Amino acid sequence: xxxxxxxxxxxRFTMAGGDDNQNDSASRLQxxxxxxxxxxxNLRALKAEKADKxxxxxxxxxxxxxxxxxxxxxxxxxxxxxxxxxxxENFRAKMGGALEQRLFYIPSFKIYGGVAGLYDYGPPGxxxxxxxxxxxxxxxxLHEGMLEVECPSVTPEVVLRASGHVEKFTDLMVNxxxxxxxxxxxxxxxxxxxRMLGDPMLTAARRRELEDMNARLEEFTPAEMGAAIVDLGLxxxxxxxxxxxxxxxxxxxxxxxxxxxxxxxxxxxETAQGIxxxxxxxxxxxxxxxxxxxxxxGQSFRNEIAPRAGLLRVxxxxxxEIEHFVHPDHKEHARFSEVANVELSLFSRGAQLAAVKxxxxxxxGEAVAKGIVANQTLGYFIARTQLFxxxxxxxxxxxxxxxxxxxxxAHYAEDCWDAExxxxxxxxxCVGLADRSAFDLKAHSDKSKVDLTAYERYSEPKVEEVFVVxxxxxxxxxxxxxxxxxxxxxxxxxxxxxxxxxxxxLEAEGKAMLATEVGERExxxxxxxxxxxxxxxxxxxxxxxxxxxxFGIGRILYCMFEHNFYVRPDxxxxxxxxxxxxxxPIKCTIFPLLNDxxxxxxxxxxxxxxxxxxxxxxxxxxAVSVGKRYARTDELGVPFAxxxxxxxxxxxxxxxxxxxxxxxxxxxxxxxxxxVKTLCxxxxxxxxxxxxxxxxxxxxxx
Numbered sequence: 001x002x003x004x005x006x007x008x009x010x011x012r013f014t015m016a017g018g019d020d021n022q023n024d025s026a027s028r029l030q031x032x033x034x035x036x037x038x039x040x041x042n043l044r045a046l047k048a049e050k051a052d053k054x055x056x057x058x059x060x061x062x063x064x065x066x067x068x069x070x071x072x073x074x075x076x077x078x079x080x081x082x083x084x085x086x087x088x089e090n091f092r093a094k095m096g097g098a099l100e101q102r103l104f105y106i107p108s109f110k111i112y113g114g115v116a117g118l119y120d121y122g123p124p125g126x127x128x129x130x131x132x133x134x135x136x137x138x139x140x141x142l143h144e145g146m147l148e149v150e151c152p153s154v155t156p157e158v159v160l161r162a163s164g165h166v167e168k169f170t171d172l173m174v175n176x177x178x179x180x181x182x183x184x185x186x187x188x189x190x191x192x193x194x195r196m197l198g199d200p201m202l203t204a205a206r207r208r209e210l211e212d213m214n215a216r217l218e219e220f221t222p223a224e225m226g227a228a229i230v231d232l233g234l235x236x237x238x239x240x241x242x243x244x245x246x247x248x249x250x251x252x253x254x255x256x257x258x259x260x261x262x263x264x265x266x267x268x269x270e271t272a273q274g275i276x277x278x279x280x281x282x283x284x285x286x287x288x289x290x291x292x293x294x295x296x297x298g299q300s301f302r303n304e305i306a307p308r309a310g311l312l313r314v315x316x317x318x319x320x321e322i323e324h325f326v327h328p329d330h331k332e333h334a335r336f337s338e339v340a341n342v343e344l345s346l347f348s349r350g351a352q353l354a355a356v357k358x359x360x361x362x363x364x365g366e367a368v369a370k371g372i373v374a375n376q377t378l379g380y381f382i383a384r385t386q387l388f389x390x391x392x393x394x395x396x397x398x399x400x401x402x403x404x405x406x407x408x409x410a411h412y413a414e415d416c417w418d419a420e421x422x423x424x425x426x427x428x429x430c431v432g433l434a435d436r437s438a439f440d441l442k443a444h445s446d447k448s449k450v451d452l453t454a455y456e457r458y459s460e461p462k463v464e465e466v467f468v469v470x471x472x473x474x475x476x477x478x479x480x481x482x483x484x485x486x487x488x489x490x491x492x493x494x495x496x497x498x499x500x501x502x503x504x505x506l507e508a509e510g511k512a513m514l515a516t517e518v519g520e521r522e523x524x525x526x527x528x529x530x531x532x533x534x535x536x537x538x539x540x541x542x543x544x545x546x547x548x549x550x551f552g553i554g555r556i557l558y559c560m561f562e563h564n565f566y567v568r569p570d571x572x573x574x575x576x577x578x579x580x581x582x583x584x585p586i587k588c589t590i591f592p593l594l595n596d597x598x599x600x601x602x603x604x605x606x607x608x609x610x611x612x613x614x615x616x617x618x619x620x621x622x623a624v625s626v627g628k629r630y631a632r633t634d635e636l637g638v639p640f641a642x643x644x645x646x647x648x649x650x651x652x653x654x655x656x657x658x659x660x661x662x663x664x665x666x667x668x669x670x671x672x673x674x675x676v677k678t679l680c681x682x683x684x685x686x687x688x689x690x691x692x693x694x695x696x697x698x699x700x701x702x
Contacts, residue, residue: 032070033203039063074201088424095565096310098575102635104128104561105311117307117315124636127585127616129318129557132392133297135582136320136551139388146293146322147282151274153299154255157264162447163273163440165266170248172225173305176236177244183236184305185225185246186217192232193217194426208355215352219408222246251302267301272548275323276440279452283325290454290544291377293324297553309425311554318553324377325544327456328438331375339383340365345400347420348372352405359400372403374415378435381549385419385431391682392556393580395563398422402429412439414545421559430555438543445543449489457539464537467496470529479527483518490516491528503530564637577637578660581680588617588676589633591626593645603644606654606669615676634659640676655696658686665693 043059100106103122107114121129141148160166172185193214197207213228220228225246236243253267268274275282275294286292297320307313346367347359362372368379382401390396404416419431445452469491476484491514494502505512506525514523561577568574581587590607592599600621610617618638620629626643633641641657643664648654654672657664663686667675678689 028073032066032073033201036063036066036070039066091562091565092424094567094575095561098565098577098635099125099561115315117304117313119311119314124585128579128583128637129553131583131585132553132557132560133318133320135391136297136388136553137295139391140320140322140384140549141295144293146295147285148295148297149275149278149282150298151268151271151278151296153268153301154257154265155268155273156257157266158447159273159277159444160252160266160269162443163276164443165252165269166250169252169269170250171305172220172222172246173249174229174246175244176239176241178241179236179239181236181239182249182305183243185229186220187306187308188234188237188243189217189225189228189232190214192234196232211357212353215357216405216408219405222248249305251304253301253303269302270300270550271296271298271319271321272323272440272550275321276444276452276546277448279325279441279444280450283454288455291324291326293322295320295322297321309558311558312423312425312428314554317555320551320553322381322549323440324381324547324549325454326377326547327454328542328545331377331435331545331547333376333380336365336368336376336380339380339387342383342386344382344386345396346372347400347402349403349405352402359402373417374435377547378415378417378433381547382417382419382433385433385549385551389419389421389431389556391580391582393560393564393578393583394421394556398563400427401433402427410436410439412437421556421563423559423562428555428559430552430559432548432550434548434550435545436548437545440546441543451541453541453543455539455541458537462537464535465532466535466537467499468529468531468533469494469499472527472529475524475527479524480521483516483521486516486518487514487521487523490514491523491530494530496532499530500532503528574631574634576634576659579637579639581639581682584637584639586616586618586633586636586638587680588615588640588642589629589638590617590619590642591629591644592621593626593643595621595623598649599644602648602654602669603642606642606644606672609673610676613673613677615673615680630657630662640679642672656690661686663690664696665690666696667693 039059039062043056043063046056046059102124104125105119105121108118108120109115110120137148140146157166160169174183174185174188175181176183193210196202197210197214202210213231217228222245229243229246234243235241252269255265255267257263257265275296278294282292282294283290297318299316300319301316304313304315307315311317341363343361343363344367345359346362351357351359364373364379364383367373368376373379373382386399386401389399398421400420400422401417402420404413404418409416414435414437416432416434418429419433420427421430422428441452444450471488471491473484473488476487480487491499502512502514502523506523506528510525512523513520560579560583564578566576566578568576579585588610590603590610592603603619603621607617607619618633620633622629630641637659639659641659643655643657645655648669652669653666654669655664656667656672656675675689678684679686
């Protein structure tokens with residue numbers, strides 16, 4: 001009984017927040033559940049021992065008290081979970097309404113009912129997206145001296161077969177066995193895992209089991225996904241019918257090239273392949289030197305099974321991809337020291353599979369030194385991505401880098417990380433950063449029979465034993481006719497061990513079978529010479545590795561919208577986007593205080609001056625109060641507003657307002673342009689830039 005009393009005291013102490021190690025709700029509930037279990041065991045033991053009535057009554061009372069407190073805490077936890085979910089829904093509804101009302105983006109083909117996964121960007125949405133892409137080009141393409149290309153969206157089947165997309169670019173799908181409706185299997189599992197993990201009565205062991213399942217979800221085979229569906233007892237949403245076994249569904253949109261339909265193609269699922277197939281020409285353009293990077297921004301297409309969550313999962317989207325080609329044995333980066341001290345929130349493999357799954361802070365320099373990130377070049381691009389996302393306006397507290405689990409990565413990959421951003425839908429992959437080794441160039445070289453290698457010159461000549469193949473083209477042509485090239489290619493592709501074994505068989509038996517693209521062919525002695533030779537070499541050809549940062553522009557945009565949306569504390573009807581000046585669709589609005597000819601002329605002149613110098617400005621002379629016009633432009637995320645008033649006509653000064661603080665200063669019109677350009681360039685803060693200017697009392701409408 002005294003042991004139970006101590007447990008009850010500990011629970012009460014925990015619930016009061018006295019024990020830091022038991023601070024979160026799940027841990028507190030686990031302690032309480034354990035106490036109830038102990039109380040029940042103790043009561044049963046007392047009864048078995050036929051203890052006196054007072055001891056049994058005391059144990060019953062203690063058990064009842066613990067159960068009441070546990071029940072109360074469970075109800076609180078469930079109410080808190082419901083409230084949190086409701087808050088997320090309300091936030092999304094409020095922000096979504098503002099985005100649609102101000103025409104940032106809307107469903108495509110809206111008057112015909114729309115099509116899931118397709119969206120149109122309106123004027124402010126186009127401007128924000130264009131500004132983000134311009135910043136991306138500045139931050140990566142110009143800063144790194146990258147080679148930018150633009151390739152077609154329609155891609156021949158042979159290209160995507162070589163890259164593996166025809167066979168492997170799939171998601172697991174399940175069907176309602178009655179209605180045949182389609183569902184993406186991992187989404188069903190993920191949604192149910194989220195719901196189950198929110199259950200305050202979940203045992204610690206079951207919670208760990210479900211968390212591990214959630215961590216490994218993306219690497220599940222069809223059999224493992226099927227087992228997870230059975231384990232969770234999942235059925236079809238809405239109908240509650242049984243689900244089929246998971247099976248792979250290819251996400252590419254097929255098409256035909258030309259009217260005959262003979263040449264098959266697909267809408268590209270990524271922009272990267274256009275860079276890989278142009279590697280040889282890009283290397284020549286770069287003077288044959290490595291390392292170098294090529295970049296492409298363009299549309300990609302994926303026939304998503306279940307598009308959802310607005311811009312987060314769509315069927316047509318903008319990608320910005322970089323392919324950084326580097327020597328496979330030299331992945332150090334010349335500019336790594338510039339970013340070595342950038343601190344990241346890393347969610348490594350070890351952290352994901354630990355009992356407590358939590359990211360940890362670490363500089364990229366330390367992560368590379370400890371081998372957590374595979375090499376300097378990959379680490380460099382992770383750090384540069386961090387700096388880019390912060391410039392865009394992503395909240396660093398809701399940004400992490402998750403390392404792919406070992407079985408989640410392709411067999412050829414050296415290391416892979418995702419920049420994940422937290423929003424109301426959870427953690428969303430927005431940037432993929434991967435060391436893909438030499439897979440892509442080798443795959444296209446093998447399929448196209450075009451050499452996609454770079455040349456490395458040795459510092460000193462090397463004497464090497466080289467395997468040499470010399471086909472007798474005359475005899476081969478006579479024997480194999482149209483298949484001669486295929487046989488020759490097969491011979492040239494042999495390694496030293498295979499080639500010497502074939503040569504020995506030809507010498508011993510006078511003939512040997514050879515596997516080629518056109519089937520097995522019999523090669524006779526005298527058709528080919530194969531031997532090891534001692535040669536002096538001044539260099540060698542090698543296939544470069546590639547480090548690939550891949551950015552989903554729409555996903556970054558959506559998370560940026562969430563991270564920068566808020567409601568004025570003094571008025572729930574006033575919504576604001578706090579876009580950085582670099583990203584904002586319009587940098588400055590100009591308001592004449594009244595519909596007065598002199599004020600209108602002055603405002604028009606300021607608008608033309610700003611626009612002529614590349615500052616995006618909007619003149620608003622509508623007959624509503626300045627406060628309402630401020631609120632209207634706050635919804636667009638415009639960072640600065642100029643008001644022309646009576647005093648402007650007397651001393652050629654105007655007021656300049658900052659969106660988030662609502663502070664205003666008085667500025668001479670001839671100093672307005674340089675001040676606004678300085679603020680939009682983000683080289684200084686509002687407080688620093690306006691330190692010497694006259695402060696103005698905010699309008700009462702604000």
